[in-house]
Amino acid sequence: MSTLNLLNPSKDNLQSNLYLGSFLVGISLLDVFLNSFLKLNVTSFLPSIISIILPFLLGMFGLHLMRIEFSGIKNLDRLNKNINTNNFNAALTLLIIFLIIKAIPPVMSWMILDANISGDSKDACTGSGACWTYIKVWFKRFMYGMYPNEQIWRVNLAFIFLVVLAFVGFITPQKYRNFLTLYYVVIYPIIAFILIYYLISGGEFGLEWVETGAWGGLSLTFIVSFFSLIFCFPLGMALALGRRTELPIIKYVSVGFIEFWRGVPLITVLFMSSVMFPMFLPEDFFMDKLVRVIIAISLFEAAYVAEVIRGGLQALPRGQYDAAKSLGMGYWKMHIFVILPQALKLVIPGMANTFLALVKDTPLIFVVGLAELAGMLQMAKTNPKWLGYAMEGYVFAAIIFWIICYAMSKYSYNLELKYKTDR
Amino acid sequence: MKLKKILPQLATLFVVVLIFGFFTMNAQLNMENRGIDFGYGFLTQESSFDVQFSLIEYSGSDSYGRAYLVGLLNTLLVSVLGIIICTIIGVIIGIARLSPNYLIRTTAAWYVEFFRNIPLLLQIFFWYYAALRALPLPQDAEAIFGASYLTIKGFYTPSLIWENLDIFIYSVIAAIVAIVFVRIHAKKLRENQGKHLPVLNISIAILFVLPLLTFLFGGVNVGYETPELKQLAKTSFKFEGGLSIPPELLSLVIALSLYTATFVAECVRAGIQGVGKGQREAAASIGLNRKQVLNLIIMPQALRIIIPPTTNQYLNLTKNSSLAAAIAYPDLVLVFAGTALMQTGKAIEIVSITMLTYLTLSLSISFFMNWYNAKIAIVEK
Numbered sequence: 001m002s003t004l005n006l007l008n009p010s011k012d013n014l015q016s017n018l019y020l021g022s023f024l025v026g027i028s029l030l031d032v033f034l035n036s037f038l039k040l041n042v043t044s045f046l047p048s049i050i051s052i053i054l055p056f057l058l059g060m061f062g063l064h065l066m067r068i069e070f071s072g073i074k075n076l077d078r079l080n081k082n083i084n085t086n087n088f089n090a091a092l093t094l095l096i097i098f099l100i101i102k103a104i105p106p107v108m109s110w111m112i113l114d115a116n117i118s119g120d121s122k123d124a125c126t127g128s129g130a131c132w133t134y135i136k137v138w139f140k141r142f143m144y145g146m147y148p149n150e151q152i153w154r155v156n157l158a159f160i161f162l163v164v165l166a167f168v169g170f171i172t173p174q175k176y177r178n179f180l181t182l183y184y185v186v187i188y189p190i191i192a193f194i195l196i197y198y199l200i201s202g203g204e205f206g207l208e209w210v211e212t213g214a215w216g217g218l219s220l221t222f223i224v225s226f227f228s229l230i231f232c233f234p235l236g237m238a239l240a241l242g243r244r245t246e247l248p249i250i251k252y253v254s255v256g257f258i259e260f261w262r263g264v265p266l267i268t269v270l271f272m273s274s275v276m277f278p279m280f281l282p283e284d285f286f287m288d289k290l291v292r293v294i295i296a297i298s299l300f301e302a303a304y305v306a307e308v309i310r311g312g313l314q315a316l317p318r319g320q321y322d323a324a325k326s327l328g329m330g331y332w333k334m335h336i337f338v339i340l341p342q343a344l345k346l347v348i349p350g351m352a353n354t355f356l357a358l359v360k361d362t363p364l365i366f367v368v369g370l371a372e373l374a375g376m377l378q379m380a381k382t383n384p385k386w387l388g389y390a391m392e393g394y395v396f397a398a399i400i401f402w403i404i405c406y407a408m409s410k411y412s413y414n415l416e417l418k419y420k421t422d423r
Numbered sequence: 424m425k426l427k428k429i430l431p432q433l434a435t436l437f438v439v440v441l442i443f444g445f446f447t448m449n450a451q452l453n454m455e456n457r458g459i460d461f462g463y464g465f466l467t468q469e470s471s472f473d474v475q476f477s478l479i480e481y482s483g484s485d486s487y488g489r490a491y492l493v494g495l496l497n498t499l500l501v502s503v504l505g506i507i508i509c510t511i512i513g514v515i516i517g518i519a520r521l522s523p524n525y526l527i528r529t530t531a532a533w534y535v536e537f538f539r540n541i542p543l544l545l546q547i548f549f550w551y552y553a554a555l556r557a558l559p560l561p562q563d564a565e566a567i568f569g570a571s572y573l574t575i576k577g578f579y580t581p582s583l584i585w586e587n588l589d590i591f592i593y594s595v596i597a598a599i600v601a602i603v604f605v606r607i608h609a610k611k612l613r614e615n616q617g618k619h620l621p622v623l624n625i626s627i628a629i630l631f632v633l634p635l636l637t638f639l640f641g642g643v644n645v646g647y648e649t650p651e652l653k654q655l656a657k658t659s660f661k662f663e664g665g666l667s668i669p670p671e672l673l674s675l676v677i678a679l680s681l682y683t684a685t686f687v688a689e690c691v692r693a694g695i696q697g698v699g700k701g702q703r704e705a706a707a708s709i710g711l712n713r714k715q716v717l718n719l720i721i722m723p724q725a726l727r728i729i730i731p732p733t734t735n736q737y738l739n740l741t742k743n744s745s746l747a748a749a750i751a752y753p754d755l756v757l758v759f760a761g762t763a764l765m766q767t768g769k770a771i772e773i774v775s776i777t778m779l780t781y782l783t784l785s786l787s788i789s790f791f792m793n794w795y796n797a798k799i800a801i802v803e804k
Contacts, residue, residue, distance in 0.1 A: 082525040089524045096526045249432040253439055263785035264778045265742035271760050272778070275770040279453050280446040360542040367749060374545050381552065391553040398541050398549065405540035 017065045018076065024062030028055035029097070036102045056094055063090040111395075122386060134389040135396050138380050142396070145216015145371055155219050158199040162192055162226075189230045196223065212290040218400065220372040224294055225359045231298035232358075236305025241335065243306065244313055254306070261303035266361055269296050274368040293365050297358070304354050312347035313339065352412030356405055373397050450771060463776075465767050466491070472762050474753045476669050487763055494758035495780065501675055501754065502741040508680035509740060510733075513687025520692045531688070539685040544746055546682055550674035551750045561652060562660040570649045572662060578673055579650035582666035586644040590637050598633040602626045671752035675744070683740045687733055694729030695721075727799055734792050738785055745781070755780060 032055050034040040043051040063084050071077055083093040114129030117136060125131035144152050242254030273296035324334040366375035377393040454461060466488040473483050478496045519531035564572040571580040609620040637643045650665035698721050706720040747754035748761060764773045
């Protein structure tokens with residue numbers, strides 16, 4: 001009925017173009033697939049450069065033939081609209097698909113197929129892939145640092161308690177809801193401190209004392225970010241309010257504090273806490289390194305929290321302030337009952353981002369000699385019995401951190417959506 | 424009423440003074456007890472330590488002040504390289520996230536989610552201790568473009584050798600000045616007479632022709648030196664000559680720019696999305712063509728949204744470059760707050776100088792940004 005018009009695919013020769021196009025794309029994908037999964041080069045009789053480019057050219061021509069507007073076939077239209085709008089897009093599409101097909105076999109074989117996990121020494125790792133035995137043997141160190149093995153249940157118990165207590169807010173009866181803020185801001189931190197002090201640190205009630213130098217691994221990451229988070233929040237709130245008052249001295253002290261901490265990198269703050277801060281304390285006064293680090297991170301993050309909260313305070317309409325004042329409320333009453341509840345709700349996503357940054361910053365404490373997860377990796381990597389497995393360690397740590405941070409960022413995104421509709 | 428305002432301020436002042444006083448008193452006592460005197464005189468003393476990588480001439484016989492300068496320059500080098508690369512990647516990824524192509528959009532989104540959610544320190548460690556360690560030894564390295572080598576000891580590439588470099592640089596400066604004048608003139612012509620000059624073409628022509636002339640008449644000449652493989656011992660080889668980039672710098676720049684690019688990408692995306700659809704339609708309806716719509720309507724508004732948060736990211740990159748200390752790249756923190764502090768023991772002086780340097784850097788950029796923001800802010804009537 002019609003001649004095959006290859007250059008201008010249109011609805012008139014839909015069938016033939018579609019079949020030829022999908023056939024060509026299929027061939028090109030098949031060629032790459034064979035090449036990558038079975039190490040089979042079907043086109044090896046051609047000169048090497050043509051052999052490499054051929055699947056790409058075939059795919060491009062196939063996609064070109066398939067690019068028929070308003071074909072009436074639902075799936076084809078969707079395909080064209082999403083990955084095949086023009087030649088440039090088609091080329092990128094093909095490249096991405098090829099890349100994925102090419103990347104799967106080496107990654108799979110390194111991570112799973114050729115990897116080892118059995119045994120408990122370096123000799124067990126005979127395959128060319130990853131040596132997960134290394135992670136298995138060092139797992140307790142990566143999680144708990146140098147904490148004594150037989151005492152690890154104390155760390156676990158403390159964390160289980162903390163998590164359970166954190167969920168109190170969800171089961172509180174309506175009657176006591178008003179006290180939740182008090183609970184989370186004052187009571188919970190105190191309980192947490194007591195738990196960590198008596199359970200993890202020990203020294204009382206027949207528990208063996210474990211010095212903070214032995215703490216480490218992922219549990220230390222949690223401890224440091226947890227306490228910094230608790231301390232930096234009230235401080236940040238105070239600073240945000242201080243920056244917005246009309247009282248000049250308080251205002252400029254707050255501004256100076258915030259701008260100072262925001263202007264310096266965390267690593268110098270940590271250096272300060274470890275080498276400079278002891279000089280500022282009385283000679284016989286000893287403060288644990290971990291405590292100093294937590295204070296330093298709290299001060300540092302408080303400045304960022306302050307700026308986030310200030311954003312929320314500024315976003316509130318003036319009418320809220322005026323209305324509260326016209327009811328005869330003073331400064332504190334106005335802020336506690338009218339302004340802060342609304343402003344804090346506005347800044348939840350921003351706060352979540354700041355806390356996310358805090359968690360991502362904690363590995364830095366490694367520079368002052370506290371070995372959390374990244375620090376333990378550095379230690380394990382230089383162990384003479386386990387040389388040469390740096391890659392496995394970093395991949396493992398990256399996966400753990402990625403899961404934590406990704407979950408947090410998704411959670412904050414959901415909160416953002418939830419509170420967006422409220423106003 | 425007045426008391427209510429003065430009292431809290433006095434209390435704040437009192438607390439601040441008290442804390443500072445307490446710290447100063449302790450510091451004085453501590454230093455007296457340990458026999459350390461306070462002062463910045465050590466900056467002129469001989470440092471007697473070596474730095475592996477330096478942009479300026481430096482040896483152990485130079486002063487601590489010069490060691491500080493070496494560290495500062497190395498920090499700036501990493502920051503500038505990182506900023507350039509992260510901008511390029513960030514803009515590409517940011518635009519890709521808005522692509523109509525589903526695969527590109529998704530790939531870009533996964534790039535952002537992947538690199539953003541892994542701590543930067545871990546990424547730096549990964550590139551330095553795992554990825555770059557997998558590179559070949561110097562003797563096994565294959566040449567890239569015939570003359571560059573990527574080895575475990577770093578990246579080696581031919582370096583350019585200039586004759587009369589200063590004349591060339593002057594000509595480039597002159598070209599830039601000329602372009603500025605051409606632009607001003609073109610703007611005047613457009614506003615007064617409605618004539619359009621092909622500014623871009625003229626600018627490119629000036630930028631190429633003027634420096635080219637210096638090769639012909641100014642005595643400027645450029646040669647190159649390629650890295651050569653030298654055998655030190657039976658199994659030990661080394662590249663000599665050419666430009667060498669140490670693996671520390673390489674991994675730091677890669678990690679910093681890949682990480683920061685995710686944030687830049689988000690800024691770019693938000694900026695482009697932030698320009699309302701109505702703007703595009705309104706511009707089209709008054710008869711502007713596609714290029715004009717992009718240049719005169721979309722870009723100026725999008726840039727207004729993009730630039731402030733992006734500068735913030737550049738600032739973060741500069742501050743994050745201090746992580747260099749973790750892989751022994753000789754930046755400000757490592758050279759000065761590390762080695763120099765260890766040798767002199769002047770904790771207060773050195774940490775305060777280091778912090779003040781970063782603070783100056785940050786504050787001057789944020790002052791500039793505030794000024795810039797105020798200048799470009801849309802004046803609403």
